[in-house]
Amino acid sequence: MSGRRPHRSRTAAAAVAALIGLAVTGCSAFSSGPSPSAASAPGQTGPASVLGEAAPSAASPFWVDPDSDAARQVKVWENQGRKDEAKILRRISERAVAEWPAGDNPEPQVRRTVRGAKADKRTAVLVAYNIPHRDCGLYSAGGAHDAAAYRSWIGAFADAIGDADAIVVLEPDAVPHLADGCTPEQHQDERYELLSEAIGTLKRRPHTRVYLDAGNPAWVTDPGKLADTLRRAGVEAADGFSLNVSNFQTNDAVKSYGTQLSGLLGDAHFTVDTSRNGAGPLSGDRDQAWCNPTGRALGTPPTTNTGNELLDAFLWIKRPGDSDGPCRGGPAAGTWWPEYALGLARRAKG
Numbered sequence: 593m594s595g596r597r598p599h600r601s602r603t604a605a606a607a608v609a610a611l612i613g614l615a616v617t618g619c620s621a622f623s624s625g626p627s628p629s630a631a632s633a634p635g636q637t638g639p640a641s642v643l644g645e646a647a648p649s650a651a652s653p654f655w656v657d658p659d660s661d662a663a664r665q666v667k668v669w670e671n672q673g674r675k676d677e678a679k680i681l682r683r684i685s686e687r688a689v690a691e692w693p694a695g696d697n698p699e700p701q702v703r704r705t706v707r708g709a710k711a712d713k714r715t716a717v718l719v720a721y722n723i724p725h726r727d728c729g730l731y732s733a734g735g736a737h738d739a740a741a742y743r744s745w746i747g748a749f750a751d752a753i754g755d756a757d758a759i760v761v762l763e764p765d766a767v768p769h770l771a772d773g774c775t776p777e778q779h780q781d782e783r784y785e786l787l788s789e790a791i792g793t794l795k796r797r798p799h800t801r802v803y804l805d806a807g808n809p810a811w812v813t814d815p816g817k818l819a820d821t822l823r824r825a826g827v828e829a830a831d832g833f834s835l836n837v838s839n840f841q842t843n844d845a846v847k848s849y850g851t852q853l854s855g856l857l858g859d860a861h862f863t864v865d866t867s868r869n870g871a872g873p874l875s876g877d878r879d880q881a882w883c884n885p886t887g888r889a890l891g892t893p894p895t896t897n898t899g900n901e902l903l904d905a906f907l908w909i910k911r912p913g914d915s916d917g918p919c920r921g922g923p924a925a926g927t928w929w930p931e932y933a934l935g936l937a938r939r940a941k942g
Contacts, residue, residue, distance in 0.1 A: 652894045654688035654759075654907070655709035655716050661928040662689075662913060681930075683937040688894045689867065689908045690717040690761065692926075698722075698745060702752035715757040717894075717907055719837075720749055720794070723766045723786060728774040739782055746790045750797050757799045761863070761909055762790060762830070764837045768807035771821040788826030795829060803834040803863050808841045809849035810873065819856035831904075832861035838910035839865070840873040840888055847903060854902050866891030867908035870940055883919040884932060889939035912936050 657663065662685035669678040693701040702718060709716035722745050726735030736742035753760075766787060769775045775783060787804065794802045804827045812818045827833055833853065836846045843866065850862045870889030874881040892906045913933025915922035923929055 652688055653715050653896060654894050655705065655712055655714035656686060656688045657691070657705070657708065660685060660689065661911070662933060665928075665930050665933070677934060680937045681934055683890060683940055684912050684933055687908060688714075688717060689911045690719050692719045692721055692911070693749065694926075696741075696745070698749045699752040702749055706753055706756035706758060709758070710756055715759060716753075717759045717761075717909070718749075718753075719761045719764065719909060720746060720790065721764055722746075723763045723783065725775065725779050725783075727765055728769060739786060742786055743789065746786075746793050750793045750800070753794075753797050753800055755798050758797070759801050759803065759863075759905075759907070760794050761834045761837060761907075762794070762802055762804045763787060764805045764834075764909075765807070767805060767821050767825050768811050768818070770825070771807075771812045771818050784824050784826075788829070791826045791830045801831040803832050804830050805837055806833040806835055806853065806862075808836045808839040809845050810839070810841055815849065815853040815856055819853055822853075822857065827857060827860065832863070833857075834863045834865065834907075834909070836865040836869065838868075838916070839882065840869045840871075840885065842869055842872045843892060843906075847900060851902060859902065861902055861904045863905045863907050864903060865909040866894075866906045867910045867912045868936060870936075880919055883916040884922040884929075886920065887939070888936060889941075890936050 662681055666678045666681050666685050669675075669681065691701060691705045698720075705716045705718060708714075722735050722742060724736050724738060724742055736745050749760075766775075766783060770780055770783060791802055791804065794800050804822060804825060806818055806822060822833060833850075835850050835853075841849075843864065846864050846869075850864065854860050854862060867890065868888050869891040871887060874885040874887070890912060894906055894908050896905045898904070898906060913929055913936065915925055915927045915929045915932065917925040922932065
C-alpha cells in the first residue's frame with residue numbers, strides 16, 4: 593500500500609443489507625455459535641472504550657486461525673517463560689484476522705481458510721490483493737503480471753471458496769488510487785474492468801459477500817469523487833464497500849465518512865477495519881504516519897454487532913503485528929513483527 597501518502601499502512605471481505613437488521617435483533621447472517629475465546633479473551637471491552645463506544649456484546653462469527661503468527665508467538669513466549677507477554681498477545685491470537693492469499697496461486701491458502709471456517713461453523717474473512725500495477729509501484733508493488741493473469745487468479749480464488757461462508761475485501765487501494773490519479777491513465781480502464789469482473793466472479797459463489805475497498809477519510813476527502821469511482825468499478829453489484837483497511841482513523845471519523853459515501857451510493861453498506869485504530873491516527877500530518885506508527889493500539893474486536901444499520905461489521909483486515917514496511921525499524925512489509933504486535937495489544941485497554 594502506498595508509501596507516498598499518510599493515509600495508508602502497508603501489508604502482505606460481509607453481510608448483505610439484511611445483516612444489520614438481523615444482528616440488531618440478536619441474529620446474524622453469519623454463523624453465530626459461541627466464540628472459542630469469548631469467555632476469556634482479554635481486552636474485550638478495552639478497544640471500544642478508547643473509541644467511546646459500547647463493546648461488542650455478541651460473539652464474533654468470524655473464523656480464528658489457531659495457527660496464526662500471533663498464536664505461534666504465544667506458544668513460543670509461553671515456552672520461554674514470558675507468560676505475561678503471551679497473555680497480552682492473546683488479545684490478537686484469539687481474535688479473527690483476515691487472510692491475504694499471496695503468490696500466483698491463491699488456492700492453497702484460501703482452501704485452508706475456508707476448510708477451517710467450515711469446521712468451526714464460522715465465516716472466513718479474506719482479502720483479494722493482486723490487481724496489476726498494485727500500489728503505484730511502492731512498498732506493496734507487484735500484483736498479477738497482466739489482465740489475463742489476474743482473471744485466472746481471481747477465478748481460482750473464487751473456486752477455492754466454493755460454497756463456504758466468506759467475506760472478501762476486494763483490492764485494498766485499487767479504487768482510491770484511481771480516484772487520486774496515482775494509477776497511470778493507460779491502466780485505468782483496465783482496472784475498472786478487472787474490478788467489476790472480480791465482483792461478478794466472486795458473487796457467483798453462493799455464500800460470498802464482497803466489499804470493494806474505498807480507502808479511508810484521510811485519503812480521498814471528497815466522498816463524491818470516490819463515489820463516482822466506486823460506481824465505475826461496479827460497487828453496485830457488490831455487498832458494499834470497505835473502509836480504513838490498514839489505517840488508523842477512529843470509528844467515529846470512519847462511520848461519518850462511510851455514511852456520507854453510502855448516501856451517494858443508494859445506502860450501500862460498508863465494513864470498517866478496526867485492527868489498529870484503538871488510539872486513532874498518529875497526531876500531526878507527519879511523513880509516513882501510516883507506516884508502523886508508534887503508540888497505536890488494537891481497536892474494536894471483530895463483530896457484526898455495530899449498532900449501525902449501514903455498518904455491517906467491524907473487521908480486523910490488516911493483520912495486527914504485520915509490518916507496514918521498512919520504516920521505524922520494521923522488517924519488510926507483511927512480515928510478522930512480534931514487538932510491534934505486543935505494543936498494539938498492550939495499549940488496548942482492558
